[in-house]
Amino acid sequence: MVKLETELGSVRIASDVFTYLTGDAATNCFGVKGMAVRSVTDGLVHLLRRESMGKGVLVTYNADGTISIELHIVVDCGVNIPVICQSIQSEVRYKVTHATGVQVERVDVFVDSMTIC
Numbered sequence: 001m002v003k004l005e006t007e008l009g010s011v012r013i014a015s016d017v018f019t020y021l022t023g024d025a026a027t028n029c030f031g032v033k034g035m036a037v038r039s040v041t042d043g044l045v046h047l048l049r050r051e052s053m054g055k056g057v058l059v060t061y062n063a064d065g066t067i068s069i070e071l072h073i074v075v076d077c078g079v080n081i082p083v084i085c086q087s088i089q090s091e092v093r094y095k096v097t098h099a100t101g102v103q104v105e106r107v108d109v110f111v112d113s114m115t116i117c
Contacts, residue, residue: 002061002102013100019054022069025095026088026109031079036072036112045112047074066105069096073109077117085109 004011023035034047035056058070069092075084089107096104 002065002067002100004101013102015059016054017100018059018067018069018096018102019057021096021099022057022059022071022092023054025091026071026073029084029088029091031076031084032088033074033076033115036074045072045074047113062105064105066103067096068106068108069104070108071110072112074113074115075111077115081111085111 001015002013004013026032027034035054036045036047037055056072060068060070062068071088071092073088075081088109092107093104096102
């Protein structure tokens, strides 16, 4: 949980807010099929439904008040992976900072799978 101090008082932002904003920003980028999670039992990557996309996101709180975000995605076949990852990083950083006021130190994108053409 992040705590922001303002002249009117303090605001606490739960990690669910960051995971939802990150998942929404990432899945709205062109070429992203959805968020991914690796199953513990069989080791396979599973595509998450829209309502549980927060499971593919890990938020880490840094000592300086910033956050670091790690997200796992599934991409469509034939997309340029470096370009799509840069787009996701930019979009996630902008949406999270704009909505919450919390600075994002880093966004790490892991492409766990690609759909078959």
